[in-house]
Amino acid sequence: MASIKDVAKHAGVAISTVSKVLNNYPNISEETRQKVNASIQELGFVPNAVAAALSSKHAGRIALLINLTDTAQTADEISLQYMLGALGKARELGLDVVTVFFSMLQGKTVDEMVNYFRSQSITGIIVCGLSKDDTTILKLVKKQIFKMVLIDVPIANENTSYVWINQAEAQYEVAKKTMELDTIPYTRILYIAGKDNGHVTPERLKGIQKFAKDYKMKLNIQKGYFSEKKAREITMEYGEKVDMIVCASDLMAIGAMRACMEMDIFRPVCGFDGITLMAYAGKQMNTVKQNFAHIAEEAVAEMNNLMSGKTGHGIVLDYEIVRMEYKDIVK
Amino acid sequence: MASIKDVAKHAGVAISTVSKVLNNYPNISEETRQKVNASIQELGFVPNAVAAALSSKHAGRIALLINLTDTAQTADEISLQYMLGALGKARELGLDVVTVFFSMLQGKTVDEMVNYFRSQSITGIIVCGLSKDDTTILKLVKKQIFKMVLIDVPIANENTSYVWINQAEAQYEVAKKTMELDTIPYTRILYIAGKDNGHVTPERLKGIQKFAKDYKMKLNIQKGYFSEKKAREITMEYGEKVDMIVCASDLMAIGAMRACMEMDIFRPVCGFDGITLMAYAGKQMNTVKQNFAHIAEEAVAEMNNLMSGKTGHGIVLDYEIVRMEYKDIVK
DNA sequence: CTGTTAGCGCGTTCAG
DNA sequence: CTGAACGCGCTAACAG
Numbered sequence: 001m002a003s004i005k006d007v008a009k010h011a012g013v014a015i016s017t018v019s020k021v022l023n024n025y026p027n028i029s030e031e032t033r034q035k036v037n038a039s040i041q042e043l044g045f046v047p048n049a050v051a052a053a054l055s056s057k058h059a060g061r062i063a064l065l066i067n068l069t070d071t072a073q074t075a076d077e078i079s080l081q082y083m084l085g086a087l088g089k090a091r092e093l094g095l096d097v098v099t100v101f102f103s104m105l106q107g108k109t110v111d112e113m114v115n116y117f118r119s120q121s122i123t124g125i126i127v128c129g130l131s132k133d134d135t136t137i138l139k140l141v142k143k144q145i146f147k148m149v150l151i152d153v154p155i156a157n158e159n160t161s162y163v164w165i166n167q168a169e170a171q172y173e174v175a176k177k178t179m180e181l182d183t184i185p186y187t188r189i190l191y192i193a194g195k196d197n198g199h200v201t202p203e204r205l206k207g208i209q210k211f212a213k214d215y216k217m218k219l220n221i222q223k224g225y226f227s228e229k230k231a232r233e234i235t236m237e238y239g240e241k242v243d244m245i246v247c248a249s250d251l252m253a254i255g256a257m258r259a260c261m262e263m264d265i266f267r268p269v270c271g272f273d274g275i276t277l278m279a280y281a282g283k284q285m286n287t288v289k290q291n292f293a294h295i296a297e298e299a300v301a302e303m304n305n306l307m308s309g310k311t312g313h314g315i316v317l318d319y320e321i322v323r324m325e326y327k328d329i330v331k
Numbered sequence: 332m333a334s335i336k337d338v339a340k341h342a343g344v345a346i347s348t349v350s351k352v353l354n355n356y357p358n359i360s361e362e363t364r365q366k367v368n369a370s371i372q373e374l375g376f377v378p379n380a381v382a383a384a385l386s387s388k389h390a391g392r393i394a395l396l397i398n399l400t401d402t403a404q405t406a407d408e409i410s411l412q413y414m415l416g417a418l419g420k421a422r423e424l425g426l427d428v429v430t431v432f433f434s435m436l437q438g439k440t441v442d443e444m445v446n447y448f449r450s451q452s453i454t455g456i457i458v459c460g461l462s463k464d465d466t467t468i469l470k471l472v473k474k475q476i477f478k479m480v481l482i483d484v485p486i487a488n489e490n491t492s493y494v495w496i497n498q499a500e501a502q503y504e505v506a507k508k509t510m511e512l513d514t515i516p517y518t519r520i521l522y523i524a525g526k527d528n529g530h531v532t533p534e535r536l537k538g539i540q541k542f543a544k545d546y547k548m549k550l551n552i553q554k555g556y557f558s559e560k561k562a563r564e565i566t567m568e569y570g571e572k573v574d575m576i577v578c579a580s581d582l583m584a585i586g587a588m589r590a591c592m593e594m595d596i597f598r599p600v601c602g603f604d605g606i607t608l609m610a611y612a613g614k615q616m617n618t619v620k621q622n623f624a625h626i627a628e629e630a631v632a633e634m635n636n637l638m639s640g641k642t643g644h645g646i647v648l649d650y651e652i653v654r655m656e657y658k659d660i661v662k
Numbered sequence: 663c664t665g666t667t668a669g670c671g672c673g674t675t676c677a678g
Numbered sequence: 679c680t681g682a683a684c685g686c687g688c689t690a691a692c693a694g
């Protein structure tokens with residue numbers, strides 16, 4: 001196992017010189033850089049990330065904090081896509097990532113969390129699925145001890161940044177596209193919202209409210225709590241009295257659609273997220289397709305900026321309005 | 332940020348004494364042990380995993396290698412459950428885990444993989460979703476450079492071990508339970524197998540073959556490649572001519588069930604794995620429910636054994652035969 | 663532009 | 679049973 005010392009000996013230079021070449025430091029002559037790189041190649045040397053992390057405090061160990069919502073194992077796709085994007089990008093940027101689930105932090109105080117992350121030499125934290133109920137983690141954000149990038153929670157300052165899509169606009173657009181499928185004018189709309197404690201819920205609500213206003217529609221807002229069953233019950237109760245059902249998540253859209261099918265009525269339903277499960281609803285449905293892997297990639301990139309001393313300014317990414325059905329996914 | 336040095340000072344002992352307490356070394360008086368533990372509590376000290384990994388070569392940084400099968404985003408639940416179990420148990424045992432997806436290793440040679448893991452100070456690797464096609468990783472196993480624990484691939488020696496369930500027996504049992512739902516004797520059975528390159532496929536096949544033999548049934552074996560669509564096509568072709576359809580995965584069972592519904596025939600169908608999606612098939616179905624999180628926990632525990640110098644002997648875990656339907660999951 | 667010298671925080675002999 | 683001393687592989691001042 002070749003170490004930096006071996007490379008230095010092989011190239012006939014000092015250890016620190018090798019280190020400087022590795023980290024792209026400025027004051028190195030092109031000649032020695034070549035020489036060192038040649039030795040690195042020859043010995044098949046790969047720098048030891050652990051030692052690097054221990055030595056330089058600034059170095060890039062980051063935690064990927066994932067909130068696995070107990071309500072929906074079927075929405076696991078989202079978490080996994082986050083991870084896929086984040087871990088891939090991190091490796092590309094040479095950052096070491098520790099994956100942490102919310103459940104592993106449960107019951108911990110802010111100080112305990114700080115100790116935990118510090119003990120792991122973690123300096124940056126990316127958070128997926130933060131809700132307003134996670135007060136301890138929100139406190140952690142406010143303390144600004146670590147560089148943090150939040151997904152779907154717009155907070156930005158010197159140590160914090162975020163990545164999300166324009167929720168209000170997306171909610172507006174998917175409703176509009178769904179309405180336009182029909183030529184008959186709609187006048188009544190049922191909106192099944194998420195949880196009050198979600199950061200996206202009020203934004204999406206704004207979107208649908210603007211939509212209802214723009215198109216002069218009567219809006220019935222019900223809380224579905226991102227639950228398939230709740231959405232189903234709401235639809236059973238109000239579905240018949242509206243022209244169209246807009247849901248703040250795919251899972252709820254599935255519940256709503258199932259309710260319609262069971263009542264044997266037809267109402268256009270649309271969802272939000274674009275998970276594969278959507279296709280199992282039984283009928284075609286519109287939804288807002290988010291590219292979660294890409295969102296996570298951008299989050300890591302933004303973390304990299306933050307760690308380089310740049311102030312977070314937040315990143316707004318694109319989405320797509322798509323129409324999904326069973327045959328699309330079964331290949 | 333309290334370090335081991337602070338703890339030592341606070342407790343009035345040497346650093347090494349604290350270290351010994353932390354690592355449960357024998358020659359420490361109960362009195363000093365108490366004293367040190369008290370200081371640890373008081374200072375909220377958490378050992379720095381990075382420094383520990385650097386210092387002791389044997390120490391526990393392990394990689395969790397996950398194969399995200401491109402075929403089924405909907406089966407993400409399995410991967411995520413593996414991760415949940417593994418990361419939780421690892422934290423409990425004080426092991427540092429690096430999550431790695433197969434896709435990040437694609438195109439790498441064995442030597443490159445070795446370099447990669449070594450550069451991360453990784454000494455143990457847990458592999459989820461290994462197939463016979465992953466020749467490079469199998470070479471890595473044979474080299475025995477790292478301690479490895481394989482899920483569903485029975486290889487055991489000084490540096491390798493595995494965790495799995497009795498595939499043949501489970502396949503037999505789920506078929507039996509499904510048959511017993513009816514009072515009419517069955518004579519023809521359609522088996523939709525997985526991939527030839529899977530390690531579980533031949534085992535499950537053995538199970539169904541024994542079942543067919545024991546109950547004197549005619550067995551039609553078709554390869555479904557774990558594809559929902561393929562299973563659907565197979566069922567379209569052969570479904571009508573059999574009394575019962577046994578599938579080597581839930582996803583294929585869904586495909587088979589959908590085909591039956593479309594052809595408007597009824598045939599009992601059963602699956603394998605117990606993923607939530609199963610409930611979206613449209614009808615009740617039996618399946619083999621595996622506790623993936625627990626499987627992963629055991630894998631980490633076995634890795635811990637391996638790293639302590641114990642020889643791998645493999646671990647066989649339990650499964651459950653369950654009946655799933657939509658209303659079970661919608662809460 | 664390059665080499666020397668300290669540590670990072672911890673595990674591990676080996677004297678006492 | 680305890681503690682001083684050394685080193686893991688690397689980065690980061692500081693000299694030269």
